[in-house]
Amino acid sequence: MRELSVVKNGAVAIKDGRIVACGPTARVERETLAEKTLDVSGKIVMPGFVDPHTHPVFVGTREQELTTKIEGKSYMEILRSGGGILRSVRETRRATKQQLLEATLGHIREMLLQGTTTIEVKSGYGLTPRDEIKSLEVARELERHVPVSVVPTFLGAHAIPQEYAGKPEDYVTLIVEEMIPEIAGRKLAKFCDVFCEQGVFSGEQSKRILQAAKVLGLKLKVHADEFSDTGGAALAAELGATSADHLLKSSPENLRKLANAGGIGVVLPGAPLTLLIDDRPDARGMIEMGLPVAIGTDFSPSCWMPSQQLPIGLACNMLRITPAEAITATTVNAAFAVEMQNEVGSIVPGKHADMLILDAPNHQHLGYRLGVNLVERVIKDGNVVVEDGRIVSS
Numbered sequence: 001m002r003e004l005s006v007v008k009n010g011a012v013a014i015k016d017g018r019i020v021a022c023g024p025t026a027r028v029e030r031e032t033l034a035e036k037t038l039d040v041s042g043k044i045v046m047p048g049f050v051d052p053h054t055h056p057v058f059v060g061t062r063e064q065e066l067t068t069k070i071e072g073k074s075y076m077e078i079l080r081s082g083g084g085i086l087r088s089v090r091e092t093r094r095a096t097k098q099q100l101l102e103a104t105l106g107h108i109r110e111m112l113l114q115g116t117t118t119i120e121v122k123s124g125y126g127l128t129p130r131d132e133i134k135s136l137e138v139a140r141e142l143e144r145h146v147p148v149s150v151v152p153t154f155l156g157a158h159a160i161p162q163e164y165a166g167k168p169e170d171y172v173t174l175i176v177e178e179m180i181p182e183i184a185g186r187k188l189a190k191f192c193d194v195f196c197e198q199g200v201f202s203g204e205q206s207k208r209i210l211q212a213a214k215v216l217g218l219k220l221k222v223h224a225d226e227f228s229d230t231g232g233a234a235l236a237a238e239l240g241a242t243s244a245d246h247l248l249k250s251s252p253e254n255l256r257k258l259a260n261a262g263g264i265g266v267v268l269p270g271a272p273l274t275l276l277i278d279d280r281p282d283a284r285g286m287i288e289m290g291l292p293v294a295i296g297t298d299f300s301p302s303c304w305m306p307s308q309q310l311p312i313g314l315a316c317n318m319l320r321i322t323p324a325e326a327i328t329a330t331t332v333n334a335a336f337a338v339e340m341q342n343e344v345g346s347i348v349p350g351k352h353a354d355m356l357i358l359d360a361p362n363h364q365h366l367g368y369r370l371g372v373n374l375v376e377r378v379i380k381d382g383n384v385v386v387e388d389g390r391i392v393s394s
């Protein structure tokens, strides 16, 4: 993860939205004949960020909960009193599909302006067949309005909706028998995810949901061991999930199982930060044991963090991840975490020409300069789509 293959005095040739050559400028110029060139002397050219874990399909904001959290209420207490996810669920259910699309586009545009060109997008604020499908239809629409690639994930198992309080098994049955068959049948999602956690979905319930999804061709992700060691990472390993995410409380033994099963550990430094909890994922330990780490924002109404540059800074300064490792974790490893590794995540011939021009002399400025948007231009499929802090194309 520390090997970035930095090319000094390099060039990239693009044709029809794909990279056709890259390497030292003299060689690329010998191999290709450019019709149009973009001089980015003195800048960094790097792959567009891939954000492997976001929850952007919601309406409304929850800024008042920050004060509640500071005053000492935990996430689970807020959830039990009908706030948190459940508040966003009420607002998202009330919204029309058009209102939900507009709100979500606002979130996606914030991400693009900060350099994210491929985004995993979860549902999970509908929690009825109608509203989960509405959310995934919105996710599918996004690419038509903003120049990003979207990877949709079904997260009907995000919370137990209030109308199923005390009867979680009935809600699991609704997910398994109604939601998953329709979503898989209409190919509305690539992944199925579950919030496997004490007081949310148990290991058994999570397994039931994920197995049903797997049988119908969906790939798997798990919100694993965020507040307690519920065995989420082990479950992800057992079912062959693509990734297990959060991993704050996972035992080293279960992380090793995930590594042996070929899974990716998705680390979300913004989550404990915005939950005001002191636990940190042991990303350093994961890398040392050979578990590939990807980093995401966990963008959501409780973690308004659209930029992958901030989690990079947090990972470097709080988790002892080097800038090079954090760049790998937000580009090519993140592409593996959403099974887009053959399409995006690195600058190699054949992949989408999704790239960032950073106003920085070397890559270590990512992680070092905190709270600064270093992205000067964003190139998506060969077109400049962000320039001077504005989206210039769609």
Ligand SMILES: [Zn+2]
Residues within 6 Å of the ligand: 053, 055, 223, 298
């Ligand atoms: Zn999440």
